[in-house]
Amino acid sequence: MKNEREFFSPDAMPWRTGPQPGTAERILSRDEADPEVLTRLVRWEPGLDTSPSGVIRHEWVEEVYLLEGDLHDLTLNRTFQAGDFASRPPGMEHGPYRTTDGCVMLEIRYRP
DSSP: OOOOOOSOOGGGSOOEEOSSTTEEEEEEEEETTEEEEEEEEEEEOTTOBOGGGOSBOOSSEEEEEEEEEEEEETTTTEEEETTOEEEEOTTOOBOOEEOSSOEEEEEEEEOO
């Protein structure tokens, strides 16, 4: 289960290097027993291209809300902007992605 936290300002948290090169993250909450289950803000640097990693799949549910910037899905050939939302069940293929101006997104992960 994710840790308990009452309202707080994520702006007080430092950005830390993310697992994907070219990203930074602020972990807002996490299940210490299952570290892939988390809620985070993730920032992608301008020009980041994930195509060398290929299509993405994972074992958890992922919900993503784009807060700032742009995100281009290379498979779908579609560009998403701030205000766009995705909900992905486990195993759903998505990406790879490229961002021109960079982006910030809220990502929520949990197990079904």
